[in-house]
Amino acid sequence: MLQRRSHLSTTFDLSIVNEIIDSLGCKPSAIIAILQGVQERCRYLPEEIFPYLSEKLGVSEASIYSVATFYENFSLEPKGKYVIKICDGTACHVRKSIPILEKLRKELKLTEKKSTTDDLMFTVETVSCLGACGLAPVITVNDKVYPAMTPDKAELLLRELREEKKDA
Numbered sequence: 001m002l003q004r005r006s007h008l009s010t011t012f013d014l015s016i017v018n019e020i021i022d023s024l025g026c027k028p029s030a031i032i033a034i035l036q037g038v039q040e041r042c043r044y045l046p047e048e049i050f051p052y053l054s055e056k057l058g059v060s061e062a063s064i065y066s067v068a069t070f071y072e073n074f075s076l077e078p079k080g081k082y083v084i085k086i087c088d089g090t091a092c093h094v095r096k097s098i099p100i101l102e103k104l105r106k107e108l109k110l111t112e113k114k115s116t117t118d119d120l121m122f123t124v125e126t127v128s129c130l131g132a133c134g135l136a137p138v139i140t141v142n143d144k145v146y147p148a149m150t151p152d153k154a155e156l157l158l159r160e161l162r163e164e165k166k167d168a
Contacts, residue, residue: 012048016041016118028059035068047129066090078125080116084141089129091136107158
Protein backbone atom coordinates (compact mmCIF):
# COMPACT_ATOMS: atom_id res chain seq x y z
CA MET A 1 0.00 0.00 0.00
CA LEU A 2 2.71 2.49 0.88
CA GLN A 3 4.49 1.99 -2.43
CA ARG A 4 1.37 2.59 -4.49
CA ARG A 5 0.33 5.77 -2.72
CA SER A 6 2.96 7.91 -4.41
CA HIS A 7 1.33 7.16 -7.77
CA LEU A 8 -2.16 8.18 -6.73
CA SER A 9 -3.63 11.60 -6.95
CA THR A 10 -4.21 13.41 -3.68
CA THR A 11 -7.46 15.01 -4.76
CA PHE A 12 -9.57 13.20 -2.19
CA ASP A 13 -11.54 15.67 -0.08
CA LEU A 14 -10.50 14.96 3.51
CA SER A 15 -13.22 17.25 4.85
CA ILE A 16 -15.54 14.23 4.65
CA VAL A 17 -13.25 12.41 7.08
CA ASN A 18 -13.11 15.44 9.36
CA GLU A 19 -16.92 15.62 9.50
CA ILE A 20 -17.09 11.96 10.48
CA ILE A 21 -14.36 12.34 13.11
CA ASP A 22 -16.13 15.39 14.52
CA SER A 23 -19.36 13.43 14.91
CA LEU A 24 -17.77 10.28 16.36
CA GLY A 25 -14.84 11.66 18.31
CA CYS A 26 -11.15 11.71 17.53
CA LYS A 27 -10.19 8.55 19.41
CA PRO A 28 -8.64 5.22 18.40
CA SER A 29 -11.65 3.27 19.70
CA ALA A 30 -13.81 4.91 17.03
CA ILE A 31 -11.75 3.60 14.11
CA ILE A 32 -14.31 1.04 12.90
CA ALA A 33 -17.15 3.55 13.10
CA ILE A 34 -15.02 6.14 11.29
CA LEU A 35 -14.16 3.66 8.52
CA GLN A 36 -17.85 2.72 8.24
CA GLY A 37 -18.75 6.39 7.95
CA VAL A 38 -16.18 7.01 5.25
CA GLN A 39 -17.30 3.95 3.31
CA GLU A 40 -20.94 4.95 3.62
CA ARG A 41 -20.18 8.36 2.13
CA CYS A 42 -17.62 7.30 -0.50
CA ARG A 43 -18.76 3.69 -1.15
CA TYR A 44 -15.19 2.54 -0.45
CA LEU A 45 -12.14 3.44 1.64
CA PRO A 46 -9.85 5.73 -0.38
CA GLU A 47 -6.17 5.06 0.19
CA GLU A 48 -5.58 8.69 1.13
CA ILE A 49 -7.48 8.30 4.40
CA PHE A 50 -5.03 5.84 5.97
CA PRO A 51 -2.08 8.19 6.61
CA TYR A 52 -4.51 10.97 7.53
CA LEU A 53 -6.36 8.85 10.09
CA SER A 54 -3.04 7.57 11.43
CA GLU A 55 -1.93 11.10 12.18
CA LYS A 56 -5.29 12.26 13.54
CA LEU A 57 -5.93 9.24 15.79
CA GLY A 58 -2.36 8.43 16.80
CA VAL A 59 -2.68 4.87 15.49
CA SER A 60 -0.26 3.31 13.04
CA GLU A 61 -1.30 3.28 9.42
CA ALA A 62 -0.68 -0.48 9.38
CA SER A 63 -3.16 -0.99 12.24
CA ILE A 64 -5.87 0.99 10.47
CA TYR A 65 -5.18 -0.85 7.22
CA SER A 66 -5.37 -4.17 9.13
CA VAL A 67 -8.84 -3.29 10.40
CA ALA A 68 -9.95 -2.23 6.92
CA THR A 69 -8.75 -5.46 5.33
CA PHE A 70 -9.85 -7.80 8.14
CA TYR A 71 -13.55 -7.09 7.81
CA GLU A 72 -15.09 -8.26 4.56
CA ASN A 73 -17.59 -5.43 4.64
CA PHE A 74 -14.90 -2.83 3.97
CA SER A 75 -13.76 -2.23 0.42
CA LEU A 76 -10.59 -0.58 -0.82
CA GLU A 77 -12.01 -0.48 -4.35
CA PRO A 78 -14.78 1.88 -5.50
CA LYS A 79 -18.21 0.27 -5.64
CA GLY A 80 -21.23 1.08 -7.72
CA LYS A 81 -24.28 3.05 -6.67
CA TYR A 82 -26.17 -0.26 -6.66
CA VAL A 83 -24.35 -3.12 -4.95
CA ILE A 84 -25.96 -6.38 -6.01
CA LYS A 85 -25.10 -9.36 -3.84
CA ILE A 86 -25.97 -12.81 -5.10
CA CYS A 87 -26.21 -15.50 -2.49
CA ASP A 88 -24.39 -18.68 -3.42
CA GLY A 89 -25.03 -20.60 -0.22
CA THR A 90 -26.19 -24.19 -0.55
CA ALA A 91 -29.93 -23.45 -0.85
CA CYS A 92 -29.43 -20.65 -3.39
CA HIS A 93 -26.83 -22.60 -5.34
CA VAL A 94 -29.11 -25.65 -5.59
CA ARG A 95 -31.96 -23.40 -6.75
CA LYS A 96 -29.75 -22.00 -9.51
CA SER A 97 -28.11 -18.81 -8.31
CA ILE A 98 -25.26 -19.16 -10.81
CA PRO A 99 -27.43 -18.52 -13.90
CA ILE A 100 -28.60 -15.32 -12.19
CA LEU A 101 -25.00 -14.27 -11.61
CA GLU A 102 -24.12 -15.07 -15.22
CA LYS A 103 -27.11 -13.08 -16.49
CA LEU A 104 -26.21 -10.02 -14.42
CA ARG A 105 -22.57 -10.17 -15.48
CA LYS A 106 -23.54 -10.52 -19.13
CA GLU A 107 -26.02 -7.61 -18.97
CA LEU A 108 -23.52 -5.37 -17.17
CA LYS A 109 -20.45 -6.55 -19.11
CA LEU A 110 -18.74 -7.68 -15.92
CA THR A 111 -16.49 -10.64 -15.22
CA GLU A 112 -15.23 -12.55 -12.21
CA LYS A 113 -12.30 -10.12 -12.02
CA LYS A 114 -14.25 -6.97 -12.88
CA SER A 115 -17.16 -6.57 -10.49
CA THR A 116 -18.01 -2.86 -10.95
CA THR A 117 -19.25 -1.16 -14.10
CA ASP A 118 -17.11 1.63 -15.55
CA ASP A 119 -19.78 4.23 -14.78
CA LEU A 120 -19.78 3.14 -11.09
CA MET A 121 -23.50 2.39 -11.23
CA PHE A 122 -23.41 -1.36 -10.49
CA THR A 123 -21.28 -3.74 -8.49
CA VAL A 124 -22.05 -7.46 -8.60
CA GLU A 125 -20.71 -9.69 -5.85
CA THR A 126 -21.34 -13.21 -4.62
CA VAL A 127 -21.70 -13.95 -0.93
CA SER A 128 -21.54 -17.27 0.87
CA CYS A 129 -24.92 -16.94 2.58
CA LEU A 130 -27.40 -14.14 3.14
CA GLY A 131 -29.27 -16.15 5.77
CA ALA A 132 -32.52 -16.25 3.81
CA CYS A 133 -32.44 -19.86 2.63
CA GLY A 134 -36.25 -20.17 2.61
CA LEU A 135 -36.40 -17.42 -0.02
CA ALA A 136 -33.76 -18.96 -2.30
CA PRO A 137 -32.39 -17.97 -4.66
CA VAL A 138 -31.93 -14.55 -3.13
CA ILE A 139 -30.16 -11.39 -4.19
CA THR A 140 -29.90 -8.05 -2.46
CA VAL A 141 -29.55 -4.60 -3.96
CA ASN A 142 -28.12 -2.17 -1.41
CA ASP A 143 -29.33 -4.55 1.31
CA LYS A 144 -32.93 -4.77 0.00
CA VAL A 145 -33.85 -8.44 -0.38
CA TYR A 146 -35.24 -9.85 -3.63
CA PRO A 147 -36.47 -13.43 -3.08
CA ALA A 148 -37.10 -16.27 -5.52
CA MET A 149 -34.95 -14.62 -8.14
CA THR A 150 -34.56 -15.92 -11.68
CA PRO A 151 -32.34 -14.71 -14.53
CA ASP A 152 -35.39 -13.08 -16.17
CA LYS A 153 -36.41 -11.34 -12.95
CA ALA A 154 -32.81 -10.14 -12.51
CA GLU A 155 -32.89 -8.63 -16.00
CA LEU A 156 -36.15 -6.83 -15.18
CA LEU A 157 -34.68 -5.57 -11.91
CA LEU A 158 -31.67 -4.17 -13.77
CA ARG A 159 -34.02 -2.41 -16.15
CA GLU A 160 -35.90 -0.86 -13.20
CA LEU A 161 -32.64 0.27 -11.58
CA ARG A 162 -31.48 1.83 -14.84
CA GLU A 163 -34.82 3.68 -15.09
CA GLU A 164 -34.31 4.96 -11.53
CA LYS A 165 -30.94 6.27 -12.68
CA LYS A 166 -32.56 8.17 -15.55
CA ASP A 167 -35.22 9.64 -13.25
CA ALA A 168 -32.71 10.71 -10.59
